[in-house]
Amino acid sequence: KQEVTQIPAALSVPEGENLVLNCSFTDSAIYNLQWFRQDPGKGLTSLLLIQSSQREQTSGRLNASLDKSSGRSTLYIAASQPGDSATYLCAVRDAGGTSYGKLTFGQGTILTVHP
Amino acid sequence: EPEVTQTPSHQVTQMGQEVILRCVPISNHLYFYWYRQILGQKVEFLVSFYNNEISEKSEIFDDQFSVERPDGSNFTLKIRSTKLEDSAMYFCASSDGGRRTNEQFFGPGTRLTVL
Numbered sequence: 471k472q473e474v475t476q477i478p479a480a481l482s483v484p485e486g487e488n489l490v491l492n493c494s495f496t497d498s499a500i501y502n503l504q505w506f507r508q509d510p511g512k513g514l515t516s517l518l519l520i521q522s523s524q525r526e527q528t529s530g531r532l533n534a535s536l537d538k539s540s541g542r543s544t545l546y547i548a549a550s551q552p553g554d555s556a557t558y559l560c561a562v563r564d565a566g567g568t569s570y571g572k573l574t575f576g577q578g579t580i581l582t583v584h585p
Numbered sequence: 586e587p588e589v590t591q592t593p594s595h596q597v598t599q600m601g602q603e604v605i606l607r608c609v610p611i612s613n614h615l616y617f618y619w620y621r622q623i624l625g626q627k628v629e630f631l632v633s634f635y636n637n638e639i640s641e642k643s644e645i646f647d648d649q650f651s652v653e654r655p656d657g658s659n660f661t662l663k664i665r666s667t668k669l670e671d672s673a674m675y676f677c678a679s680s681d682g683g684r685r686t687n688e689q690f691f692g693p694g695t696r697l698t699v700l
Contacts, residue, residue, distance in 0.1 A: 513693035575628040
């Protein structure tokens, strides 16, 4: 059974810092990995999707990397801003014939960027 | 930009009552999902739906739950007899089903409160 863990559980940084969020998963047989952002009481916004064959994916100030064999992904946020404050979720889609895109989520990292 | 919509945003019901949560997936998507998030816990997969039938369901998705695509646009989750522990945020998601990407897009959620 796939388990996804995110470290740290919470992170507080001053504006302008570069930061790294970590995600690990127990079963390396995945199709892809998605990073989401969740604002309090809101839905999930997809930030980046990395295919299992890719090593990294970039969108603006965000860069996500994937090391499938070791079961790890990182989300790098450059030059953080107060508007980046949110919970960041990592989710994996398992490979395998019985999976139709079910995502398994980590518990999230709560990020606070203070001015 | 196309988005997944959900109604209502908040539903309050009495224990034992039936509720129907509604979702309108992105129009050209083929795969549909329901997830839930109990306050303070991980986002959990409930069910996936493709070609008018359930393709996968979790152990949470017991006989009290059902899903339906009653027309070409709506996708519903019905809970027949709600329990206190069904109180959660319920998210609908959709994807285009492409096995290379299958990026899932989430709606804003319905907060279900069972009293």
